[in-house]
Amino acid sequence: MTGHLTITDEDATRVITLRRPEKKNALTREMYRAMSEAIDSAQGDPSIRCIVITGGPGVFTAGNDLEDFLKDGTSNTDTPRASDAVKFLYSLAHNTKPIVACVDGIAIGIGTTMLLHCDYVVASSAATFSTPFIHLGLVPEGASSLLMPRAMGHQRAFATLVMGRPLNAEDARSAGFVNAVVAPGHTEAEARKVAREICALPAEAVAISRKLLKTPPEDLTRRIDQESHLFGERMRSTEAVAAFKAFFARKKG
Template sequence: MSDTLQITKKDNLGILTFNRPDVFNSFNKELALAVQKALDEFAKDNSVRAIMLTGNGKAFCAGQDLQEAIADNGLEIEQIVDEHYNPIIRQIRSIEKPIIAAVNGVAAGAGANIALACDVCVATESSAFIQAFSKIGLVPDSGGTFMLPRIIGFGKASALMMLGDKVSAIEAEQMGMIYKVFSDDLFAEEAKKIAQKLANMPTKGLAYTKHLLNQSFTNDLNQQLEMEKEWQFKATETHDYKEGVQAFIEKRKPNFKGE
């Protein structure tokens, strides 16, 4: 157990809260490894049907703790990316459960790209997203150059990454970078509501949708159509599909199990 990460479970929802508020939840080795371990445990826990990432204090995550990166006995940047961030991004995209980023404050550098790799990203209206890498001569990592151009388009992503502009949550929503923005006083409640809704849905089908979205990055149309056919058949074999159809016929609320 690490003090840098708070882990809670409630009503089929697993919540990971970055807990280094004094440094705006910037990542160090301890936090990165704690997140990897917790994501792995949530992935294996059948009682957890959705996962939420958020932060304590004024920030979601300010990216890498540069004090660790420049320390005499610290890790090389290449090693940090390879051992800390890349595994987290791969986990977020491969875990067969919906993952929501509840961005409660600034999300900069790797922090921004971790949020954008999630299946759903919501933010408080006072938060902001910054591709901060160019400000210190680095390139975007943590999947940023892969995800952001696909989310908002090549030209806009290129400009934001090179200029390092701060993008308000409202601007991010307007350009399609994130799903929704909530007022600061309603944010915690509304973000939890969305996460809980996902946790109560037919999450096996959501996992199949996530798989198809991942494949769409590299498939052509015909390949994607074939995959949709294949995974649609898989979906019809799930408990939740049968329950959803039966509930519709009986005009009642379905009781999904994520199976």
């Protein structure tokens, strides 16, 4: 387990908490591996009926650590996009347990696209959602190019994924991928309440019904692979490397 992530099992719920506040919970490869393991190990455990993913109060996640992106984009190896992130996405695609996410603050990049794999999303009124892939010279990931148009229609998905327009909590609820909006600081309590409600339902009926509702895992992983291949190519593009360098130059300035 990484120091930037905590996993706790409470009653029938596994709670995955991102804990890297100094970097706005930006995701490292170690964090991806830990999240993947937490999800995978819950699959065969009948005592775990639901999973909650939270970033704690004030932030969800700033997405992938851009320093990793810059290293990958400028390295001399032919390694494709970080396999740890893809493994995490595979874990989400193959997951059979209901996932409740609670977002209190920013959800950037994969911080937004992972929510499309969740079953119930609680956001605070301070939450914001953005997918600035194209601004970084990249392409969408996490099967978001498949799931987001299905959730909110092509036009809104285009504005979000291609134009990079951010959404606030009410926008996200109107778009269909946030269920409830609560006051800042109250997302986790609401998420745990929802998890208890899910855990009280007949487990087999929930699992079968969820499977009927979800996009088949093979469709998700096929799109994840397609996006990941293009993402890896784009990370080495002149556009992307220039965008990463400009980002870090602005931070230093």
